[in-house]
Amino acid sequence: xxxxxxxxxxxxxxxxxxxxxxxxxxxxxxxxxxxxxxxxxxxxxxxxxxxxxxxxxxxxxxxxxxxxxxxxxxxxxxxxxxxxxxxxxxxxxxxxxxxxxxxxxxxxxxxxxxxxxxxxxxxxxxxxxxxxxxxxxxxxxxxxxxxxxxxxxxxxxxxxxxxxxxxxxxxxxxxxxxxxxxxxxxxxxxxxxxxxxxxxxxxxxxxxx
Amino acid sequence: xxxxxxxxxxxxxxxxxxxxxxxxxxxxxxxxxxxxxxxxxxxxxxxxxxxxxxxxxxxxxxxxxxxxxxxxxxxxxxxxxxxxxxxxxxxxxxxxxxxxxxxxxxxxxxxxxxxxxxxxxxxxxxxxxxxxxxxxxxxxxxxxxxxxxxxxxxxxxxxxxxxxxxxxxxxxxxxxxxxxxxxxxxxxxxxxxxxxxxxxxxxxxxxxx
Numbered sequence: 001x002x003x004x005x006x007x008x009x010x011x012x013x014x015x016x017x018x019x020x021x022x023x024x025x026x027x028x029x030x031x032x033x034x035x036x037x038x039x040x041x042x043x044x045x046x047x048x049x050x051x052x053x054x055x056x057x058x059x060x061x062x063x064x065x066x067x068x069x070x071x072x073x074x075x076x077x078x079x080x081x082x083x084x085x086x087x088x089x090x091x092x093x094x095x096x097x098x099x100x101x102x103x104x105x106x107x108x109x110x111x112x113x114x115x116x117x118x119x120x121x122x123x124x125x126x127x128x129x130x131x132x133x134x135x136x137x138x139x140x141x142x143x144x145x146x147x148x149x150x151x152x153x154x155x156x157x158x159x160x161x162x163x164x165x166x167x168x169x170x171x172x173x174x175x176x177x178x179x180x181x182x183x184x185x186x187x188x189x190x191x192x193x194x195x196x197x198x199x200x201x202x203x204x205x206x207x208x209x
Numbered sequence: 210x211x212x213x214x215x216x217x218x219x220x221x222x223x224x225x226x227x228x229x230x231x232x233x234x235x236x237x238x239x240x241x242x243x244x245x246x247x248x249x250x251x252x253x254x255x256x257x258x259x260x261x262x263x264x265x266x267x268x269x270x271x272x273x274x275x276x277x278x279x280x281x282x283x284x285x286x287x288x289x290x291x292x293x294x295x296x297x298x299x300x301x302x303x304x305x306x307x308x309x310x311x312x313x314x315x316x317x318x319x320x321x322x323x324x325x326x327x328x329x330x331x332x333x334x335x336x337x338x339x340x341x342x343x344x345x346x347x348x349x350x351x352x353x354x355x356x357x358x359x360x361x362x363x364x365x366x367x368x369x370x371x372x373x374x375x376x377x378x379x380x381x382x383x384x385x386x387x388x389x390x391x392x393x394x395x396x397x398x399x400x401x402x403x404x405x406x407x408x409x410x411x412x413x414x415x416x417x418x
Binding site (some may be wrong): 105 | 309375377392405
């Protein structure tokens with residue numbers, strides 16, 4: 001339940017940034033509920049769980065709300081992350097760095113086991129995999145993205161975890177093993193698509209998966 | 210609950226394909242449980258819900274099991290999908306088509322509102338957005354991927370849905386509205402990373418998000 005609430009806080013934050021760009025000074029729980037796809041009472045419940053209160057009519061000042069949420073989410077500092085694998089997914093993530101930067105996330109380096117792919121002059125340098133562990137230790141990197149073929153993912157993960165990585169977004173379609181000290185989130189785009197196709201063919205509708 | 214079971218069937222299928230490549234002829238619920246990260250009794254429960262039975266000692270023949278699961282999941286035919294947006298994410302998806310093909314999913318065309326990006330000679334043609342609705346109708350496409358900036362996503366979605374799209378994987382960080390006839394799955398990579406970072410900084414460990 002807490003995970004879901006935290007997840008919604010991130011979504012509220014994105015919606016609030018959007019409202020702010022549109023010039024909103026105040027929002028109501030209804031606005032946020034609409035934007036996020038929950039009920040207004042859920043919005044108020046989520047906020048009151050973190051002692052964020054609105055005015056009597058359920059209104060919140062956009063700036064105050066954003067500041068509160070960012071504080072809860074620890075979004076005040078830039079988080080440096082690394083990517084392992086410079087194939088299609090790895091390169092797409094590197095190119096997407098601008099999008100991550102908006103959320104105070106910065107990809108600082110990529111690594112590839114194929115050292116011929118190394119490119120130290122790139123804005124985000126692509127380095128040989130052998131340099132990864134030292135890099136993680138020296139820079140105190142805590143979060144990494146695995147975008148290598150499934151056969152290599154477990155080994156990559158172990159080297160990462162041994163060097164001090166505590167959180168992993170894993171694009172390889174396998175379950176990583178032996179993870180007592182790391183938070184792992186699997187992203188499997190083919191599986192996601194298969195699910196959608198299944199529900200479409202089963203005649204489902206009006207569902208957010 | 211049914212959604213979770215279906216989702217696990219897809220994961221079992223991936224694990225089984227992996228086992229098959231490794232030369233396995235039979236698997237036990239323990240093997241699948243290990244690979245998928247659930248308990249062996251969950252595996253047996255999932256299969257018995259679809260009247261798939263193993264032998265007395267919980268063993269299953271890999272080929273039989275795969276055939277059964279593929280039948281349930283309707284994976285016997287290739288599903289043609291389209292991508293809208295040929296920016297970083299769109300192009301990464303196109304390049305990843307090989308990976309999708311393994312799952313009988315084929316990206317047949319991409320569309321871009323910027324018609325200067327059109328490239329009809331590409332293996333997967335990139336076409337002007339104005340041609341999308343006719344393309345969807347003529348080819349009977351049911352599933353599309355939205356990889357456009359957030360400001361364009363709602364409009365793109367409406368044109369898609371009006372032309373007959375029933376399922377959407379949405380990479381734009383907004384909630385799509387007015388969706389009585391479509392299945393939608395949101396993929397927000399920045400949000401995913403933010404979540405991981407939050408739990409890492411909160412000192413969580415050993416968790417699959």
